[in-house]
Amino acid sequence: GNSVTQMEGPVTLSEEAFLTINCTYTATGYPSLFWYVQYPGEGLQLLLKATKADDKGSNKGFEATYRKETTSFHLEKGSVQVSDSAVYFCALSRGSGGGADGLTFGKGTHLIIQP
Amino acid sequence: DAGITQSPRHKVTETGTPVTLRCHQTENHRYMYWYRQDPGHGLRLIHYSYGVKDTDKGEVSDGYSVSRSKTEDFLLTLESATSSQTSVYFCAISESPPNGQYFGEGSWLTVV
Numbered sequence: 610g611n612s613v614t615q616m617e618g619p620v621t622l623s624e625e626a627f628l629t630i631n632c633t634y635t636a637t638g639y640p641s642l643f644w645y646v647q648y649p650g651e652g653l654q655l656l657l658k659a660t661k662a663d664d665k666g667s668n669k670g671f672e673a674t675y676r677k678e679t680t681s682f683h684l685e686k687g688s689v690q691v692s693d694s695a696v697y698f699c700a701l702s703r704g705s706g707g708g709a710d711g712l713t714f715g716k717g718t719h720l721i722i723q724p
Numbered sequence: 725d726a727g728i729t730q731s732p733r734h735k736v737t738e739t740g741t742p743v744t745l746r747c748h749q750t751e752n753h754r755y756m757y758w759y760r761q762d763p764g765h766g767l768r769l770i771h772y773s774y775g776v777k778d779t780d781k782g783e784v785s786d787g788y789s790v791s792r793s794k795t796e797d798f799l800l801t802l803e804s805a806t807s808s809q810t811s812v813y814f815c816a817i818s819e820s821p822p823n824g825q826y827f828g829e830g831s832w833l834t835v836v
Binding site for chain 2: 610641643645651652653654655658660698700702703706707708709710711712713714715716717
């Protein structure tokens with residue numbers, strides 16, 4: 610089945626630093642790809658998505674590009690803020706239905722931004 | 725924010741007792757999901773539903789059952805709770821799965 614590997618961290622950066630969180634996947638067909646963010650004590654929030662190769666998802670200054678040739682979907686942000694401290698999850702659709710039968714998640718990356 | 729309510733939000737129960745968690749949505753979305761979140765595992769899919777009375781198993785379904793008798797409610801039942809089912813349970817909904825799922829705030833379950 611489909612699987613996701615992401616750097617686990619914790620990743621500690623200073624405010625205004627450049628962020629990259631790596632995510633690679635194994636899948637048959639053409640899965641949809643997602644990044645979710647989780648703040649302490651809360652549920653997951655959809656951060657961005659991409660549904661086909663070369664799509665770029667973006668939201669709140671975060672970006673990720675669907676790279677089929679390298680099976681990657683790395684999350685980037687040019688200048689992080691303290692408020693970006695959270696756990697970030699990379700996910701992909703389980704089957705060929707774009708996620709109708711659920712998502713497969715990476716283990717999460719804990720991001721800590723220091724002032 | 726998507727209208728998703730999970731109940732109870734926190735529960736402590738004893739080994740061997742049945743437990744039911746409820747997910748209620750006000751969005752009229754077709755698809756609903758139950759995941760569990762454990763340290764070092766991310767989220768793992770337990771069961772999902774693609775319509776009223778239409779459900780299927782996810783990757784960690786042993787010891788769990790679900791029911792969906794109406795669009796807005798998706799129930800997760802632990803038939804006989806075990807300590808390994810101590811976890812945080814999240815419900816998610818989706819109208820168009822390629823566009824993502826929207827999550828509830830979670831239910832913290834402790835089995836003692």
